[in-house]
Amino acid sequence: MSAAIDVKGLNKSFGDKHVVRDVSIRVEEGRITGFLGPNGAGKTTTLRLLCGLLTPDSGEGEVLGMDFRFQTDAIKRQTGYMTQRFSLWEDMTIEENLTFVARMYGLDDRRERVIAALERLGLCDRRQQLAGALSGGWKQRLALAAATLHEPRLLLLDEPTAGVDPKARREFWDEIHMLADGGLTVLVSTHYMDEAERCHDIGYILAGRLIARGTGQEIIVSSGLFTFNGEGPDIGKVAHDLQDKPGVLSASAFGAAVHISGTDKAALERAIAPFRHEPYMWNEVSPSLEDVFIQLMGQVADDRYAA
Numbered sequence: 001m002s003a004a005i006d007v008k009g010l011n012k013s014f015g016d017k018h019v020v021r022d023v024s025i026r027v028e029e030g031r032i033t034g035f036l037g038p039n040g041a042g043k044t045t046t047l048r049l050l051c052g053l054l055t056p057d058s059g060e061g062e063v064l065g066m067d068f069r070f071q072t073d074a075i076k077r078q079t080g081y082m083t084q085r086f087s088l089w090e091d092m093t094i095e096e097n098l099t100f101v102a103r104m105y106g107l108d109d110r111r112e113r114v115i116a117a118l119e120r121l122g123l124c125d126r127r128q129q130l131a132g133a134l135s136g137g138w139k140q141r142l143a144l145a146a147a148t149l150h151e152p153r154l155l156l157l158d159e160p161t162a163g164v165d166p167k168a169r170r171e172f173w174d175e176i177h178m179l180a181d182g183g184l185t186v187l188v189s190t191h192y193m194d195e196a197e198r199c200h201d202i203g204y205i206l207a208g209r210l211i212a213r214g215t216g217q218e219i220i221v222s223s224g225l226f227t228f229n230g231e232g233p234d235i236g237k238v239a240h241d242l243q244d245k246p247g248v249l250s251a252s253a254f255g256a257a258v259h260i261s262g263t264d265k266a267a268l269e270r271a272i273a274p275f276r277h278e279p280y281m282w283n284e285v286s287p288s289l290e291d292v293f294i295q296l297m298g299q300v301a302d303d304r305y306a307a
């Protein structure tokens, strides 16, 4: 499989703020890669560097087989980009928005393309509605239609479903998978764990560094994390008591259960020992991606990742 993105040693500073630090990333064609990381970690900046919207301070490599530093116009023409905030025209109808975008890209067969996009995304019945009157989910669908109208080879999505309800998010992701099945490469930043799980692979960015990369399962395995699940009475209080125990990286209540994680299994067992009696029940379980990301986020205190 060939790489849609193969970039090494990417750096970017804004003033004295070093926002992207030595990021090297390879993404195969047709893959959906999720970018995760805390607010301000550098996800948006990395996306913008890769598609030529920002100029890197250093770094080399190719995006869509072109030099990502010097062939930015050609890369942009083959890239779709959806920003965090709805950036189309609220006082124009859905159809007018798409027609306008088609004109901006100088596309031929404009009418056919707009109709095809309306049909594909289930927007036909709403074509005369003003974009500003749409719900969050429909706005995102329209933004996706606009970002893919010129049939890009690379699609960059910056938190595309923030504030969108679960059903609309699911439909949005079904569409993303359809597009990837057709060969489109997708990079998507998100804070949602269910969306991370829907990506083919994931990159976790912390303080500008790409500190974990791989499929969800690979990231879980390489974390070296152990997790115990406990059930019993007053689980919220148990979670609270466990939080400060040595070796406990996270302890949270999930419904009637508590989830406790750390890299030192013996320390976890010592922490839960006072609760290892009837009616409590404890099992070792596989860590979730969320457990791993919380552990990774904790590394912000580590000097290696300090800004």
Ligand SMILES: Nc1ncnc2c1ncn2[C@@H]1O[C@H](COP(=O)(O)OP(=O)(O)OP(=O)(O)O)[C@@H](O)[C@H]1O
Pocket (backbone or CB within 6 Å): 014, 017, 019, 037, 038, 039, 040, 041, 042, 043, 044, 045, 046, 189
């Ligand atoms: N044009 C800019 N000028 C100065 N600082 C900037 C600029 N763009 C981003 N930053 C800073 O760079 C850092 C990384 O921002 P970025 O938007 O890439 O993070 P992010 O991981 O996408 O965050 P979020 O999840 O909140 O969207 C932040 O501290 C931000 O304030």
